[in-house]
Amino acid sequence: MATIKLRRERCKGCGLCIGVCPKESLRLGTRINRSGYTTMEVRDRESCTGCALCAEMCPDVAIMMVYK
Numbered sequence: 001m002a003t004i005k006l007r008r009e010r011c012k013g014c015g016l017c018i019g020v021c022p023k024e025s026l027r028l029g030t031r032i033n034r035s036g037y038t039t040m041e042v043r044d045r046e047s048c049t050g051c052a053l054c055a056e057m058c059p060d061v062a063i064m065m066v067y068k
C-alpha cells in the first residue's frame with residue numbers, strides 16, 4: 001500500500017492533482033508555502049488507494065509516493 005507525501009515548497013496550488021484524484025482525497029488547503037502559494041492538502045487519507053495519479057499529474061513533482 002502506498003501513501004502520498006507532499007513536498008509543500010514545490011506546490012503551486014494549481015489543483016491538477018485535486019481534479020485527477022478518483023477518490024476525491026485531496027483539496028486545496030489553508031497553508032501557504034514560502035513562495036506564497038496556497039497548497040494542496042490531503043482531505044481524506046483513508047480513501048486514498050495509492051494509485052499515484054496525482055503524483056503523475058503534478059507538473060512540479062511535488063507529490064511523492066511512499067511505499068511501505
Ligand code: SF4
Nearest residue numbers: 011012014015017058
Ligand atoms: S498538482 Fe502539484 S503543484 Fe498542483 S496543487 Fe497538486 S501538488 Fe500542488
Ligand code: SF4
Nearest residue numbers: 021048049051052054
Ligand atoms: S494516490 Fe490516487 S487516490 Fe491517492 S490521493 Fe493520489 S490520485 Fe488520489
